[in-house]
Amino acid sequence: MRKFAFQELMYAIVVASSYGLLLGLLYNDQSDYWIFFVWILVITLHIAGIWLIEYLETNKREKKKKDSID
Structure with missing residues (x-):
């Protein structure tokens, strides 16, 4: 059984919050336009979180690959 990925959870949160x-x-x-700005902020934060997780996972893989070569 594979682990539930945080990326999938974040994508689901982005879609649910968007809709x-x-x-x-x-x-x-x-005409409460502040809701729109909150929506943009939420989407931006989730995208930044997804990018951060992908960046950290890539660094882990590269570090493991580098350690295995050494």
Whole structure:
């Protein structure tokens, strides 16, 4: 059984929060544009988190490869 990847979890959170906040914007009678900026911030933070995890995993793989060569 393989481990559940954090990347998959973050992608799921990004998709769920995107659709949830977009639906909130569509069905909102008031013009609360701060919700849109919060949505952009959430998406940006999740993308940064995904990038950070991929960067750290790549560094681990390169370090293991370098250690195995030595």
